[in-house]
Structures are given as C-alpha cells and as structure tokens.
Amino acid sequence: MFDWDDVCGARPAVMGIVNVTPDSFSDGGQFPDAGAAVAHGLELVAAGADILDVGGESTRPGADPVDEREELERIESVVRGLATEAGVPVSIDTTKAAVASAAIDAGASIVNDVSAGRFDPAILEVTAAAGAGYVAMHMLGEPRTMQSDPRYDDVVAEVGAFLVARLDAAREAGIQEGSLAADPGIGFGKTAAHNLTLLASLAELISLVGVPLVVGTSRKRFLGELVRGVGGNDDDPAPVDRDDATLASVVWSVDRGARVVRVHDVAPAAQAVALLDAMERVAA
Numbered sequence: 071m072f073d074w075d076d077v078c079g080a081r082p083a084v085m086g087i088v089n090v091t092p093d094s095f096s097d098g099g100q101f102p103d104a105g106a107a108v109a110h111g112l113e114l115v116a117a118g119a120d121i122l123d124v125g126g127e128s129t130r131p132g133a134d135p136v137d138e139r140e141e142l143e144r145i146e147s148v149v150r151g152l153a154t155e156a157g158v159p160v161s162i163d164t165t166k167a168a169v170a171s172a173a174i175d176a177g178a179s180i181v182n183d184v185s186a187g188r189f190d191p192a193i194l195e196v197t198a199a200a201g202a203g204y205v206a207m208h209m210l211g212e213p214r215t216m217q218s219d220p221r222y223d224d225v226v227a228e229v230g231a232f233l234v235a236r237l238d239a240a241r242e243a244g245i246q247e248g249s250l251a252a253d254p255g256i257g258f259g260k261t262a263a264h265n266l267t268l269l270a271s272l273a274e275l276i277s278l279v280g281v282p283l284v285v286g287t288s289r290k291r292f293l294g295e296l297v298r299g300v301g302g303n304d305d306d307p308a309p310v311d312r313d314d315a316t317l318a319s320v321v322w323s324v325d326r327g328a329r330v331v332r333v334h335d336v337a338p339a340a341q342a343v344a345l346l347d348a349m350e351r352v353a354a
C-alpha cells in the first residue's frame with residue numbers, strides 16, 4: 071500500500087511535472103513522442119525529483135476535456151517507461167477512473183485528481199482497490215469556466231471544507247488514511263488575491279485537512295501578474311520566465327508546512343528543500 075510517509079515523511083518531496091499534452095499552459099507540446107517524455111522525466115529525477123507526475127489532459131483555464139482514449143494513448147507508455155526506469159513513484163494526473171486504472175497497471179502508484187473525485191467518482195474505488203496514493207485537489211467548477219469571475223466569501227474556509235468533504239469521500243471508498251494527500255489547487259478557479267490568501271494560510275489549511283498538503287504554484291499566471299513591473303518590464307513574464315517567482319513560492323510553502331511541491335524546474339526546488347530541511351534541523 072502506498073504511504074505518503076515513505077515519500078515525504080522525513081522531508082518534503084519535490085514532484086516533477088511531465089506533461090504529455092499538446093496544450094498545457096507552460097509546457098504543452100514539448101515532447102514529440104513518449105521516449106522524449108520519458109527522457110525528460112529521467113532528467114527531472116537526476117535533478118532531484120522524488121515523484122514524477124505524468125499528465126495527459128491539460129487543465130489550463132479554458133481547456134476543453136480530452137477524450138479518454140486519446141488521454142490513455144498519451145500517458146500509457148510514458149508511465150510504463152518511467153515506472154520501470156525512474157526509481158521514484160510515478161503519479162498520474164487525471165480525473166478519469168479508466169485512465170487512472172490503466173496508469174496503475176502501467177506502474178503508477180499515485181493518482182493525482184484535480185477534481186477530487188467529482189468528475190468520475192469511480193476513480194476513488196480504482197485508487198482504493200490498487201492501494202495507490204491519492205491527491206484530492208480543490209477546483210472551483212471545471213477548467214473550461216473556473217477562471218470566469220471566481221468568488222468566495224472565505225476562500226480558506228471554503229477550500230478547507232471542500233477538501234475535508236472530498237477526503238471523507240475517498241475514505242468511504244476505501245482509500246487508506248496514509249495514502250491520502252490534499253491540495254488547495256492554486257490557480258484553479260482563483261484570483262491572484264485568492265491564491266495569495268491560500269498560500270498565506272497554509273498552516274491553517276494543513277490543520278483543517280490533517281493529511282500531507284501538496285502545493286502547485288509552478289509558472290502559474292498569478293506569479294506573472296505579481297512580478298509585473300519588476301526590473302522595469304511592464305509585461306507579465308512568459309510561463310518559462312516565472313521559475314524564480316516559483317522558487318520563492320516553493321520556499322514559502324515548504325517553510326509553512328507543505329509536504330510536496332509540484333514544479334516544472336526541479337533542480338532549484340530540490341536544492342531549496344535540502345537547504346530548508348538542514349536549517350529546520352539546526353533550528354529545532
């Protein structure tokens with residue numbers, strides 16, 4: 071059975087992103103074939119990734135859903151190749167039970183579900199039956215519409231209550247306690263202010279959910295908005311030019327208790343986690 075404690079119990083883990091989508095917001099269309107995606111995953115492990123997260127459906131704002139067969143074709147051999155060669159747990163970033171099931175058969179040991187079981191509830195049973203790890207993420211609505219005027223009365227309380235309810239659904243489906251993790255879903259139906267409030271309240275969220283917290287800020291739009299004007303440049307930096315701001319948010323998140331950080335640029339995050347871990351030990 072998958073236990074998060076084995077991956078991020080001793081120190082926070084870095085989850086490296088391997089998107090095999092033609093249209094992800096920051097790295098879509100990067101890999102011409104499965105072999106190139108596997109090679110990229112292996113590079114991320116060499117750079118310090120503790121987990122590899124393979125995704126075949128873009129969840130960028132406005133994205134249309136991907137047909138199940140198409141998603142399966144994109145991810146299956148990449149998951150198989152990485153599960154065989156990478157030597158770290160492979161997670162599958164999907165909302166579909168059939169894709170999760172095929173990925174598990176191909177060697178994935180974590181299901182990273184940005185819908186937290188709302189889009190295809192059978193994904194919870196599939197995960198439970200396999201004894202796989204599970205990440206329940208908060209999203210307001212669905213990717214196609216989530217960024218059109220997102221509103222909350224109290225974003226931290228609402229995201230926290232949603233995650234508590236979805237973790238309970240996962241438990242009811244039979245997923246073991248040690249296999250559960252939660253994620254506030256930075257950028258998924260949130261303004262920059264909502265994202266900052268969530269990041270400022272990670273400790274509160276962690277005590278609400280009671281399971282390891284995954285945080286994914288990497289290259290997201292709000293980082294571009296926040297650094298606009300820095301260095302006299304009035305334009306938002308392109309996604310690939312948001313890695314320094316990403317690193318700052320990684321350090322912030324780990325310092326406030328996040329146990330897994332999901333990033334594109336693994337080496338700096340892995341170095342930051344190592345440094346923070348060493349400082350924690352001295353400060354303790």
Ligand code: PMM
Nearest residue numbers: 094095129182205207253255256286
């Ligand atoms: N973000 C994206 C996709 N999957 N999964 C989790 N658990 N948390 C996230 O923040 C998250 C995710 C979107 O980013 P990408 O298109 O760069 O993968």
